[in-house]
Amino acid sequence: MRHFVATMSCLFVIGMFTAVGHAGLRSEAMQYKDGDVVMEGYLVYDDALQGNRPGVLVVHEWMGLNPYVKGRADQLAKLGYIAFAADIYGKGIRPKDANEAGQFAGRYKADRKLLRTRVNAAFDVLKRHALTDPKKRAAIGYCFGGTTVLELARSGADVSGVVSFHGGLETPMPGDAKNIKGKVLALHGADDPYVKPQEVAAFQEEMQNAGVDWYFVSYGNAVHSFTNPEAGNDPKKGAAYNEKADKRSWEEMKAFFKEIFEEK
């Protein structure tokens, strides 16, 4: 929790780097724009490392840019990447509960062009950063963020690969899969009631038809939100933390990055 407490304070230290728990880890609350709309994301990297490095965009769940997703960005920074946690909703726009989160996420799910513009705005911040290796850029996302990074790929963004963790897989524009430049990895809870087998089948068919380089992992006994401890422990609710699936999926992402970033 040390990281979370430290990084929360960064929201109020805009543009100034702040040391967080890990030796050398530096974070920044970074403002950026999509047209006239101001967003505030979270940038983090290990200052003890020299030179540029692969960059990873991280997209939040429906609850918006919160300590959970910042913690994921911190984990990526500890792995040696520069991580930028996007803010899809806009500065200060944070759902107060699940009801509001559903409304906010629903707006972007219903308007994929807007969603693509928003996520590309965040991706541009990462791309422009001096520490980001211009040839090694990925994006990961959780739930709503999983859906979002798939749309980033479908938008034709110059990304080495994207990873969806328990994300919704459907899109109103499946034909855009032909624009996908990088590799695609989808990590799915086999019992996820929000991402049903027919949605999984349609997604795999979409990837297949477009000739995308993709693979897909189904975790047994896992439901929605399986990576997030805040989802609780009752799979009957449809969303729950699953430690095994969390650890396996994180290792899977690491192996995927090793492949797409050609790390030995």
Add this chain to the structure above:
Amino acid sequence: MRHFVATMSCLFVIGMFTAVGHAGLRSEAMQYKDGDVVMEGYLVYDDALQGNRPGVLVVHEWMGLNPYVKGRADQLAKLGYIAFAADIYGKGIRPKDANEAGQFAGRYKADRKLLRTRVNAAFDVLKRHALTDPKKRAAIGYCFGGTTVLELARSGADVSGVVSFHGGLETPMPGDAKNIKGKVLALHGADDPYVKPQEVAAFQEEMQNAGVDWYFVSYGNAVHSFTNPEAGNDPKKGAAYNEKADKRSWEEMKAFFKEIFEEK
């Protein structure tokens, strides 16, 4: 190919250890029995390592115990495991072509009790070996061998985990999944025409219903036999080598072993 040439000769050096290509790698053609039937498997380990170590049973494709599967056993030995490549068909019984392979494999697929007895006989050889860690034993199999290691698990064998590479997933005795003691990983070509979506769904349902700890990976653009270079390069034939899926699935197996053998 150096390994293959060296290990082929082992068939004629029964019971005597033979050094193969890798420094310290030692192999043995090992006879064992299932009732009155004599089998001849292939044991290999790194002699440069001290003490016991996790043991991995390797089960062949429908073509029987051939250089391909011995090469896989060699790869496992290089990773530090003791590997035993089973001989399901019996000593000297090697299909001369695909037609005969279909007949041989078909006999065991139609008689799962016999298949389970045969694979357990091989598993016993591995278990009894002094170099095998008594608490760390896994089994992997390719195609027919994937089907076979799943039956090994369903038989209630005391195995830490099993991995199926492009194996048939169906069983006439799905209720026996309740006997499964270890973890299950199935690695599947998303376009495999021999293991269709409904078979995948039935398998996942079987695992789920029995409360097995399992996960499942589908590799895009991969068909049957995706790990075997001898399958050629034409996916339209239904079986073909796929280098990406081969490498990804091998890394997946390594991560799975790391987890089940609790290697740091």
